[in-house]
Amino acid sequence: MELVNAVFVTGNGSDANSENGANFGYVCIVSKRGRKMKKFEVNRLYEMAIKKWGADSQIAKAVEECAELIVTLAKNNSIDDILEEMADVEIMLEQLKLIFNYDFQLNFPYISKFHAFKNQKLKRLKERLEE
Numbered sequence: 001m002e003l004v005n006a007v008f009v010t011g012n013g014s015d016a017n018s019e020n021g022a023n024f025g026y027v028c029i030v031s032k033r034g035r036k037m038k039k040f041e042v043n044r045l046y047e048m049a050i051k052k053w054g055a056d057s058q059i060a061k062a063v064e065e066c067a068e069l070i071v072t073l074a075k076n077n078s079i080d081d082i083l084e085e086m087a088d089v090e091i092m093l094e095q096l097k098l099i100f101n102y103d104f105q106l107n108f109p110y111i112s113k114f115h116a117f118k119n120q121k122l123k124r125l126k127e128r129l130e131e
Contacts, residue, residue, distance in 0.1 A: 046095045055099045062092035 050058050069085040 043094075043098065046091075046098055050095060050099060058092070058095050058099060062089075062096055065089050065092045 053061075065085070065088040069082075069089050072081050072085045
């Protein structure tokens, strides 16, 4: 498998540079050869990490990354520090989905329970905003 880089691009596919500092776009994972990686290829990286280090180790790593994000937010670190920790947490969340046999694109047993929790929390957020 090729090594990868992450590249931030704006919605129109150009490099992310804006005059006011607000960059709205998406991150695409790019191979060293410049080819955009598909979701299944990124998932394969996650699967390889789980296989190499084990599920228990990756769960512990997810806890560690969440704690680092909490500390970074609490200390009001730079936006770069916060974004880096957010990226770490997102990578670990994707691995947790695989560890717990959950794929948002497929109908695994936990999908309805997950969405029920998520919908309940979104409903509560909406109610609080409307108060």
